[in-house]
Amino acid sequence: MRAIVEIAPAAPAQAAPGPAPTLARMFSFDTVIIGAGAAGLFCAAQAGQRGLKVLLIDHADKVAEKIRISGGGRCNFTNRDLDASAPHKHFVSQNPQFCRSALSRYTPQDFIALVQKHGIAFHEKHKGQLFADRSAEDIIAMLLAECALGQVERWQPCSVKNIAFLASGADGMSASSYQIDTDRGPVQARSVVVATGGLSIPKIGASDLGYRLAQQFGIPLVERRPGLVPLTFDGAAWAPYAQLAGLALPVQISTGAKKTRMAFDEDLLFTHRGLSGPAVLQISSYWQDGAPLSIHLAPGVDWPAVLAQAKARSRKLIANELAQWVPSRLADAWAGQDADWQRPIAEASDKALARLAERLARWEITPTGTEGYKKAEVTLGGIDTRALSSQTMEARQQPGLYFIGEVVDVTGWLGGYNFQWAWASAAACAQALAAPAA
Incomplete structure (x- = not known):
């Protein structure tokens, strides 16, 4: 038997x-x-x-x-x-x-x-x-x-x-x-x-x-x-960026610190609820709940040097200068977040431009979750x-x-x-x- x-x-x-x-x-x-x-x-x-x-x-x-x-x-x-x-x-x-x-x-x-x-x-x-x-x-x-x-x-x-x-x-x-x-x-x-x-x-x-x-x-x-999945953000915190839905640009995105840090150079996509695109799908497999993301907008651009040079030679609004390096919609949304950035770049203080450069090179934002299995690829x-x-x-x-x-x-x-x-x-x-x- x-x-x-x-x-x-x-x-x-x-x-x-x-x-x-x-x-x-x-x-x-x-x-x-x-x-x-x-x-x-x-x-x-x-x-x-x-x-x-x-x-x-x-x-x-x-x-x-x-x-x-x-x-x-x-x-x-x-x-x-x-x-x-x-x-x-x-x-x-x-x-x-x-x-x-x-x-x-x-x-x-x-x-x-x-x-x-x-x-x-x-x-x-x-x-x-x-x-x-x-x-x-x-x-x-x-x-x-x-x-x-x-x-x-x-x-x-x-x-x-x-x-x-x-x-x-x-x-x-x-x-x-x-x-x-x-x-x-x-x-x-x-x-x-x-x-x-x-x-x-x-x-x-x-x-x-x-x-x-x-x-x-x-x-x-x-x-x-869920893996290879779009990330979502709190409604109020995401409000300034929701208007950018559909906008894409190349970035460097990372999460973790020291030995656990993982970074990708890929395209980022803004959505109504958060971030997607290859950059975010890749990083989502390494992202841990509650951890921040660090995003370098226009990787390869030395933002302190670029903004200092623009201040010395240009009378354009800061947003117009940024639009040479990132999509104009993003440039407008970025400059609109701080009164010190809503002026001609020649009139901006060095401190304000340093703060802007730091944020462009290391935009830190913490997802509240993911789009779940319905949007996850794996x-x-x-x-x-x-x-x-x-x-x-x-x-x-x-x-x-x-x-x-x-x-x-x-x-x-x-x-x-x-x-x-x-x-x-x-x-x-x-x-x-x-x-x-x-």
């Missing part, structure tokens, strides 16, 4: 052992992959092409919706600049070194080669970011074609109702396996791969199923929070990497159970890094899955 541990995703408690289920009329696969996003599709394709019988399940109506909307609809599918030998440069995790093994074995160049094999035209935007020329649909079509090559079976939409682990018998003759109850019927498989993604963008089907499965199998989690935290093998993505204490992609506590920078983690973790997992019996 095989021992059974039932895992009910909708309930936090683990059911007591009971008799083995009847396997009559049950579908049988080598592996079941839950989640048909970037990681799930790629893992299914790789495993199928190794000869495994693969079932891919997703509860959403549409396949890979997050790929479809990414990169403005063109999918920033990887980043040439990724340094697999130093993942801490581009990834946030309690253990950023965890992702080194997978990233070094499946590189951006490997995925680029696959894209080229399928004849998909692409371009580099900046800082190593690669986008499909035409549409993210080309990347989805490529992944589906790769799944077809591996004869992957896909059930979608299809919900997972329950998972049971059937431990191997004491005689060692019966192998361990899983029974997955779905709304299309029961399935038995030797392994289960969880590629359910995170909590970001619930309107396209984000689910906490992966986290619930982990908890019920006794796998620890790292606290989750979820920070997730499956604790200490519970997984960095070589295979398999849970150390639960044979045959794997976690890949965003559900794991590995979060990349904006710019293709998260997709590369999806491809790399999926490839590592697919190569580790047990080969089908002869």
Whole structure:
């Protein structure tokens, strides 16, 4: 008699052992992959092409919706600049070194080669970011074609109702396996791969199923929070800047101090509720609740020198001088905050200009929160990497159970890094899955 541990995703408690289920009329696969996003599709394709019988399940109506909307609809599918030998440069995790093994074995160049094999035209935007020329649909079509090559079976939409682990018998003759109850019927498989993604963008089907499965199998989690997300500010404090909604400019933005300081040189976007744009999305992954941001408007400009020179030669209003270096709307809003700045620059005191220069070079402002998962591109935290093998993505204490992609506590920078983690973790997992019996 095989021992059974039932895992009910909708309930936090683990059911007591009971008799083995009847396997009559049950579908049988080598592996079941839950989640048909970037990681799930790629893992299914790789495993199928190794000869495994693969079932891919997703509860959403549409396949890979997050790929479809990414990169403005063109999918920033990887980043040439990724340094697999130093993942801490581009990834946030309690253990950023965890992702080194997978990233070094499946590189951006490997995925680029696959894209080229399928004849998909692409371009580099900046800082190593690669986008499909035409549409993210080309990347989805490529992944589906790769799944077809591996004869992957896909059930979608299809919900997972329950998972049971059937431990191997004491005689060692019966192998361990899983029974997955779905709304299309029961399935038995030797392994289960969880590629359910995170909590970001619930309107396209984000689910906490992966986290619930982990908890019920006794796998620890790292606290989750929105990542790559716009930041918000108190209404009254933000009032002077709300009128700037839609305005964008390059800045240097930072948070933290000394060893914890993190800074990015990217574009900033003003919104009605706060700040967004690549600069803020990047820094949001490092920002801690209650901590200030420091923003250098027009990085590279020596504000004390610029203002001193302007005072010596110009009769223009301060706002007009500032407009040479920042958008005029921002210059007007900035000068309007202090009576000493609402005059010709030649008439301004050195003390007033010094105060202005300091504020332009280090605008400190403290967010009150974020726009949450509805606007977050990723979820920070997730499956604790200490519970997984960095070589295979398999849970150390639960044979045959794997976690890949965003559900794991590995979060990349904006710019293709998260997709590369999806491809790399999926490839590592697919190569580790047990080969089908002869």
